[in-house]
Amino acid sequence: MNKSVYSLVLADEVVEAIDRMAYSMNTSRSNLINQILAERVSLMTPEMRMRQIFSEIEQLMDQRFLFIDQPSDSMIAIKSPVRYKYKPTLRYSLELSRDMQGKVGRLKVSFRTKSEQLTAAADGFFELWLKLENKYLRKVFPDGVPAQAENGRYTRDLYSPIAEHLSDKEIAEAVAGYIRLMDSCIQTYFDGLTEGRDRSDEIGAKYAAYVRTVTAVI
Known part of the structure; x- marks a missing residue:
């Protein structure tokens, strides 16, 4: 599964929450967002x-x-x-x-x-x-x-x-x-x-x- 760079406009509060969750899961912000979006569209990463x-x-x-x-x-x-x-x-x-x-x-x-x-x-x-x-x-x-x-x-x-x-x-x-x-x-x-x-x-x-x-x- 290839990856590319995209620009997203997100609320600061959302990014802060994502960062806290990513830290607790020992992963990166980008990877966590990728996982969340993949689950939302039923895609297996x-x-x-x-x-x-x-x-x-x-x-x-x-x-x-x-x-x-x-x-x-x-x-x-x-x-x-x-x-x-x-x-x-x-x-x-x-x-x-x-x-x-x-x-x-x-x-x-x-x-x-x-x-x-x-x-x-x-x-x-x-x-x-x-x-x-x-x-x-x-x-x-x-x-x-x-x-x-x-x-x-x-x-x-x-x-x-x-x-x-x-x-x-x-x-x-x-x-x-x-x-x-x-x-x-x-x-x-x-x-x-x-x-x-x-x-x-x-x-x-x-x-x-x-x-x-x-x-x-x-």
Whole structure:
């Protein structure tokens, strides 16, 4: 959806009210006015679609996940606790693409900690995860999965060749499924550290099962 510059004559009181509302919604005046007008003429904007997808994702996640105040129209943040001695918290930040022409969005996963030992443990998991992604998605990404693991963080671009044809619910189900899978495998990995045993094979089996069923977003 293209955008152009237009001149509007508005009452000062209306602009003040719009500005207050835009500030509370962490968006701009222009974007809020655009949203209001789009709703009035029953037009779906990219921002409206992204909010709908985020709402669908929230409904698909269980009570383990805590949704943080939305940073912007295109981004949502989720927290999840990890059973481990440092009581770490995982943060998932999902930013959706406006046009969804192939690339659905970008997911960033990070541990909120200052512990070097925990960061090293997180790096161990993310390195394992990246190897699994490259192993099982080689046909889709022959040059390597679009992901990066470093300093207790994992950044992953999510793609679908048919993204523009997917419904909001289908995109939400695919993204939520990926997050749930990663969260479950992270917990399995840290349970293994607590138990003093390597559970990489179990994590690999979970990922392999996921790849056999995923059809939309990868």
